[in-house]
Amino acid sequence: MFRRHTHIISVGHLQIGNDCPIRIQSMTNTPTQDIAATLQQIRRLYEAQCEIVRIAVPNFRAIEAFRSIKSALQNDKIYIPLVADVHFSPSIAIACLPFADKIRINPGNFHNYYDTFKTLIRSAKKEGKAIRIGVNRGSLSKSILEQYDNTSEGVYQSALPFLEIAQEEDFYNIILSFKSSDVNQMIDDHRYILRKLDTRGLNFPIHLGVTEVGNDTYGRIKSAIGIGSLLLEGIGDTIRVSLTEDPVHEISVAYDILQACNKRINHVEYIACPSCGRTQFNIEHIFNEIKEKTAHLRGIKIAVMGCLVNGIGEMGDADFGYIGAGPGRVNLYHKNRCIKTNILEENAVAELLHLIEISLSIK
Ligand code: SF4
Incomplete structure (x- = not known):
C-alpha cells in the first residue's frame, strides 16, 4: 500500500515517518502544574497503548512541572516520549528542551520570533530533540491572513519560513501538522501543501488530526473521515483523535482508524x-x-x-x-x-x- 516518502525522525526512543509504524499520540488535559493528576493521566494513556504524550507548557512554572513529570516517569521505567506544547514564548520552548523529547510550536503565534526559532533549532539539533511545526487554521497570524486569507496557501506560507530556517541550519528532525476543525479543509490543505513541499524536497513526516471535533459518535466520525482519508492516500505518520472527553478514550479510536485503513493491525x-x-x-x-x-x-x-x-x-x-x-x-x-x-x-x-x-x- 502506498505511503508518502518522508525523512525518518526520532522522538525519544521512537522513530517516525516513511515506513515506520504510524504512531498514536494524545494530550493531557489536566493542569500541568498538577503533577500528580498529569502523571496519573499519562500512566493511563500509556497503559492504553498511547505512544506519545503532549503536555501544555503555558508558563515558566509549568516547565518545572514538566521536568518533574518526565523524571517521575523515568523512575517508574515508563518510557513514553513527552512533547512540550508551547505557544507565544520561544524562551519557554528553549527552556523545555532539556526535558522534552519534542517541542511543538505554532507558527501562528511564533511568527515574530524567527531569530529565536533559529536558536531553538540549534539547541534541538545539539540535544537530539525534535520539533513539531503545527499550523492550525484557527490561529493563522494576522499578517498571513492579510496576505493570503484563510486558505491552504496561507497555511503553507505560515509553515514555510520555519522550514527554510531549519533547512539553512541543516536540521531535519521535524514533523509537521496542518489541522483544522473542518474535515474538507483539513484534507484539502494536506493535498495542496504536500504537493508543494515534496517538490521542494521538504518531505517531513506528518502528524494528522482534526481539531475541535467534539465528542461521542460524531467526534469519532469526523476524526475517522479526516485522518482516514489521508491515511488511505499514504499521508500521515502520527495521528491524534482529539475528543472532548477523557483523552484515554482517544487511543482505541485511533487504533481502530489505523486498523480500518489497514495501516496497523492491533486486533482481529x-x-x-x-x-x-x-x-x-x-x-x-x-x-x-x-x-x-x-x-x-x-x-x-x-x-x-x-x-x-x-x-x-x-x-x-x-x-x-x-x-x-x-x-x-x-x-x-x-x-x-x-x-x-x-x-x-x-x-x-x-x-x-x-x-x-x-x-x-x-x-
Ligand atoms: S443474512 Fe444473508 S442476505 Fe441477510 S444480510 Fe446477512 S449475509 Fe446478507
Whole structure:
C-alpha cells in the first residue's frame, strides 16, 4: 500500500515517518502544574497503548512541572516520549528542551520570533530533540491572513519560513501538522501543501488530526473521515483523535482508524453482516460472544454472516467464517473452504474457537 516518502525522525526512543509504524499520540488535559493528576493521566494513556504524550507548557512554572513529570516517569521505567506544547514564548520552548523529547510550536503565534526559532533549532539539533511545526487554521497570524486569507496557501506560507530556517541550519528532525476543525479543509490543505513541499524536497513526516471535533459518535466520525482519508492516500505518520472527553478514550479510536485503513493491525479484523429477514440465529449476540472470546488474537479475519445466500461471497478473504446454514444450524469455514456443516448453533462458537486454535497452532 502506498505511503508518502518522508525523512525518518526520532522522538525519544521512537522513530517516525516513511515506513515506520504510524504512531498514536494524545494530550493531557489536566493542569500541568498538577503533577500528580498529569502523571496519573499519562500512566493511563500509556497503559492504553498511547505512544506519545503532549503536555501544555503555558508558563515558566509549568516547565518545572514538566521536568518533574518526565523524571517521575523515568523512575517508574515508563518510557513514553513527552512533547512540550508551547505557544507565544520561544524562551519557554528553549527552556523545555532539556526535558522534552519534542517541542511543538505554532507558527501562528511564533511568527515574530524567527531569530529565536533559529536558536531553538540549534539547541534541538545539539540535544537530539525534535520539533513539531503545527499550523492550525484557527490561529493563522494576522499578517498571513492579510496576505493570503484563510486558505491552504496561507497555511503553507505560515509553515514555510520555519522550514527554510531549519533547512539553512541543516536540521531535519521535524514533523509537521496542518489541522483544522473542518474535515474538507483539513484534507484539502494536506493535498495542496504536500504537493508543494515534496517538490521542494521538504518531505517531513506528518502528524494528522482534526481539531475541535467534539465528542461521542460524531467526534469519532469526523476524526475517522479526516485522518482516514489521508491515511488511505499514504499521508500521515502520527495521528491524534482529539475528543472532548477523557483523552484515554482517544487511543482505541485511533487504533481502530489505523486498523480500518489497514495501516496497523492491533486486533482481529471482523466482518459481520447486518442481518436481515434471512437470518435464523441471534447474530448480534453471537457476534459479541465471538468478539469477546477472540479479543486476545491479532492478525486474523473472522467473518460472522447470517446466511449462505450472500454470506460466502461477502465474507471475502476472511480466515475463518461462521455462517448461518438454516434454523439453529451453522457452517464453519477456513480460508473460504467449508470445514464443518450443519453444526448445532449451541456448539458452533466453541467449534469455531477450536478451529481457530488448531489452525493457528499449525501455522
Ligand atoms: S449475509 Fe444473508 S443474512 Fe446477512 S444480510 Fe446478507 S442476505 Fe441477510
